[in-house]
Amino acid sequence: MLSGDHMKTASDLNLPLVGVGLLYKSGYFSQQIDKEGRQTALYPENDFSLLPVELVKDGRGEPLDVQLDLPGRRLHVQVWLVRVGRARLYLMDTDTPRNTADDRRITARLYEADRDFRLRQEILLGMGGVRLLRKLGLRPAAYHMNEGHSAFLILERIRLLMQEEGLAFDEAAEIVRGSNLFTTHTPVDAGNERFALDRMEAYFMPYCQSIGLAWQDFIRMGRFEGTERNTFEMTVLALNYSYRANGVSALHGYVSRHMWQEGWKGVPTAEIPIGHVTNGVHLPSYAGPAMKPLLDGLLGEGWMELPPDAPQWDRLEGLPDTDLWAAKQAQKKALLEAVRASLPDFFKKYGIPYEKQKAMAARLTPESLVIGFARRFAPYKRATLLFADPDRLARLLDDADRPIIFIFAGKAHPADAQGIDMLQEVIRHMLDPRFFGKIFFIEDYNLAVSRTLVQGCDVWLNTPRRPYEACGTSGQKVPVNGGLNLSVSDGWWCEGYDGENGWTIGPVVTCEFLGAEQGDYDDAALLYALLEENVVPLYFDREAGDIPRNWLARMRRSLRTLTARFSSCRMVRDYLEGYYLPAARRDQELRADKDALARRLAAWKRDVTGRFNSLKMGEIRIEGLEKDELIGTRPMRVDVSITPGAMKPEELLVQLVAGPGNGQAFTDSPDVVELTRKDGEGSGPLIYACSYSPTRSGPHMYGVRVMPVTDGLASPLETRLVLWG
Structure with missing residues (x-):
């Protein structure tokens, strides 16, 4: 989702950015919930003829064929083009009869558990991606590695410079490092890819032989100096060969500097060269059908690209309460209708009696306070924190004069048993008589479900275990739709919360301080207290016209302080000014006068360690x-x-x-x-x-x-x- 928003924003800003990725036959998976509340993963195959993709052809009108050498065979890759406005996204696909049956499966699924398949996917993405760009005649001034999965592009770029320009390995590495940028997206260890050395050897010994690189020198590319782990680490490879690197929020930058400090021994953690660009969302993709025209009329044309300090945002103070409330209620009704449409399948699956069906549907009214939770069911996101004290939650939801409903959606990774268990627990509480008609779950989370939820919810709940939410972007889609965030102080919310534009569960953490260790029951107690004492009373505090004016003031504050600051326009401009343009200038410096600076720096570094x-x-x-x-x-x-x-x-x-x-x-x-x-x-x-x-x-x-x-x-x-x- 983030990469898609990045591409769309590059088009909006007319930046010459080209995306490279893989086109999966089955994508992630489709979710079904069985009668026991367990998630079942289905993998329907995509029909590419029904997708907005077109097969890329060569000058003879034949499908473009990108080739890679794998042990004992050649991999053939066909290429598809997605036109993202003015930007282009190229997706590679190995499902062609020219490949072995095994290799055709390389692009079958997004998250492939088999380590050999995973390695081949990353070889295809990184090395194949560079070959694709060459086939297309593109010569980027900067390469942005979006997570370590693409880091093998470093190897291919070095090989091409050595073979085509006669550069030594370290000279080519200087040029490659100067124009590479790297974004790390997760502090979760499993998200930082690494491969066993024996598996690497089968695929990369021929590469080393082709450029005259000793195997031990190759291994050091994916290791920090002085470490001897028996793995090749993709994040380390990317950090070793990048001009600049960043995390995806201020707090995540801080966490990343601590995570990877062994690569800069003797350097204070605060000085480790990993910065941050906080993620943002593509506002035109998420602004709702009622809120968008309201803001169009108030803020004027082009408001979605305004910087946070633009004076137009001051106009929000003049937005009438009645208009803002009407727009929010219209979008909430659309969400409730979507939930209502999902109920017949739920009733049938669990054999719900007719009277209970009516009672459950009757709860879906715009008068209810609607709180949403939708994201991956990863354990650190703590989707079930709300149920830590069911009796206290039941008391909160039992007030007929202040109706509240919670709407959940999300998928657990098929291999994540703990995440699947958490999802089942949500379904179990949904069926609990105490919560019947008060807890809802929307099956098969996708972009359409996500958009409907962020547009319609009054409150967006986020309960991660700090600091594993590197940024999180779902809550950034809520302010433009008149919603409010209720979140643990982690990721982007550390930067966004100002005391009046939402609520923070537990301590307010700064962007350079992790805070105390979290306890699930402590955080749950703090969540209940916020709901009981702040959120619910404020929402149901009504004046003339049955409008919650104090709630609307907080909505307006959220809209004003968060919308532009956490938009992808701000994010892409940050990348452009702080990363893309500096890397492009560095590339020119290194390549000038037949790579003179790159050659001189490489020669200087060859002996500086010994002399120092x-x-x-x-x-x-x-x-x-x-x-x-x-x-x-x-x-x-x-x-x-x-x-x-x-x-x-x-x-x-x-x-x-x-x-x-x-x-x-x-x-x-x-x-x-x-x-x-x-x-x-x-x-x-x-x-x-x-x-x-x-x-x-x-x-x-x-x-x-x-x-x-x-x-x-x-x-x-x-x-x-x-x-x-």
């Missing part, structure tokens, strides 16, 4: 401390002597690093002050000095470090070499 190891840091003298502690803003004076060994003075970057700390690590981004050389010549020690005044209060840590640098280096951290004193 000859450097020695001598005495560090510090003045201005009291009992070895920084006091207030009193300046400290730092002098350090360095014997450069085989390093040249101009290759040394000497820095004081100081900031808030707990004695073990910095607790916030440290201040970094460069020391300047004041004397010392020839082979003797060099003297560097600086002065520093603390900018923040509290306990501080400090240290002096040296890193090797040279002209044209993208970052001092690029070599991952650092010596501390």
Whole structure:
């Protein structure tokens, strides 16, 4: 869904972005719930002739044939084009008679449990994707690896540069690194792909032989220096060969820097070069049929592409309560009708008596407060947190004057037994006499169900176990539709919540602090309290005209503060300005004058590790401390002597690093002050000095470090070499 929104937004903004992916014969799966409430996964085959795809043909009018070498055979790939407005999406498919029956299944299903199939899928996506672009005559200025599954494109790009331009491996790697970008999407370990080395060897030993790369050097591409795990890690490969990397929310960036800090030993976690671009949603795809024309008239043409600080958003203050309430109620009615339409199958499946059928349908009225929960039934998303105390929940839902209904939807991964169990528990509570007609589940979650839910719900419930919700985007679709978020402080909600535009379950977590360990029962108690004391009373607090004006004020606040800030327009602009354009410029720098900078950097890096190891840091003298502690803003004076060994003075970057700390690590981004050389010549020690005044209060840590640098280096951290004193 996110990739689709990214593509649509590139079209809206007229950016020259091309997408590459796989076209699956059966896609994910269709969901059926049996009489026991268990999920059954069905895999109907897609008829490509009924999809908005067209077969790509070559200059002779024949289907384009992209080829890849697999052990003992050749893989043939046909290509399909999806026209996403002005943008193009190319999808590869191996279901062709030219392949073996086994290889035809590579693109059968989205989530393939078989590890060998999974590896072949990622070879196809990464290496095949680069070959596809070459066949199409496209030469991207930047390659955006959206999760590590596509990281094998690094290998193919290096091979092409070596074979076509005569570059050495490390020279080609410099160019590839300079124009690669990487987005990691999950802190969940299972989402970070890795493959056993013996499986890798069968597929990649021929690759190594074709470019003269030693097997151990190949293995190091998917490892951090100094680690010896018997796997090849796709996320590590992507981080090792990317110009810039990012998580998908501010908190996820923080979590990612901690997750992957072993790749930058000796670097404070806050400085690890993994930033963030918070995800956003494509507003034209989700704005509802009643809310959109209302906002069109109020905000004017093009409002969906407005930046968050545009003055047009101030007009929302003048939006009449009656108009906003009427639009929301119209979309809620559409949702309730969709739920009503699903009931006959439910009644038949579970043998519900006619009187109970009528009672259940009667609850589906716009007067009810409708709370929605729809997403993957992964254990960390805690879909069943609501049922931690069924008696308390029953009391909340038993007030006839304040009717509340919960609507659930979502699929569990077919191999996730725990997720399937959670889904069954929701169905069990749906059938519980205490909750009959108050809990609903919509079967076979898909885009149409998702859109109807986010447009119609009054409240969107989100209960993840922090910090596993890297961002989450379903709740971002709610504000434009007049809905309110009720969420644990995780993912995007850490940035979005301002105290008046929704509710946070439990502590409000900052974007650089995980907070205390969560307990399910504690979080459930906090959720019940919010519902009992805040959410439900506010919704049913009615004035003249039976309109909840205080609720509408919160709706308006949500619409104003969240809609543009978490739109995919803002997201894609962030990628353009902070990632795509810098990578394109870096590519030009490296390729200028027949790859002169790439060749020089590669030559410098070949021996800098050995030379840097000859450097020695001598005495560090510090003045201005009291009992070895920084006091207030009193300046400290730092002098350090360095014997450069085989390093040249101009290759040394000497820095004081100081900031808030707990004695073990910095607790916030440290201040970094460069020391300047004041004397010392020839082979003797060099003297560097600086002065520093603390900018923040509290306990501080400090240290002096040296890193090797040279002209044209993208970052001092690029070599991952650092010596501390």
